[in-house]
Amino acid sequence: GTRHPARARLSRATAAEAGVADGDVLAVSGPLGSVQLPLEITQMPDRVVWLPLNSTGGGVQADTGALPGELVRIAAGTAVRPEEAGA
Template identity: 55%
Template sequence: MLTGWRMLLDNGRTQDGEPHLAGTARKPAVRLSADTAAEIGAADGDAVTVSTPRGSISLPLIITDMPDRVVWLPLNSPGCAVHRQLGVSLGSTVKIGVGS
């Protein structure tokens, strides 16, 4: 199941013309629980791909204390525009796998 959040510093319009501010943003990453990461054979830092029939997003993994079989993505960060790329909303079922 997909979950996520808009990061404070992302691809939003408030950072237009502010490359130094945008440069302080956290790097986009996918987050999974340790058990979910183990199910797909992924380790911290590995590229993990989240996909739907419409598209996919590949980001480095951060293993996080969170519910199993839930995948977290930033909603509108560089390389990760969930609604546009995946065509789904939060709470949707997505596929996850190791690699890009």
């Protein structure tokens, strides 16, 4: 297919603050739950996370309970990095 792999995106400064590196799994949590996606560090505003809305489970909004622009929590994920899982 043409769909790109789902990734979370952070600025380099935000990733450093959260203790995660490019390719690590990032956990993003909202009031109803969380999603874990591989991280891509990119040029963007600090303290902002970008997530593809329709790529995981029931969709990021349904999985986390957070709407675009709402505060979420980020941390290193507990899932295995994709290259370690043979993805």
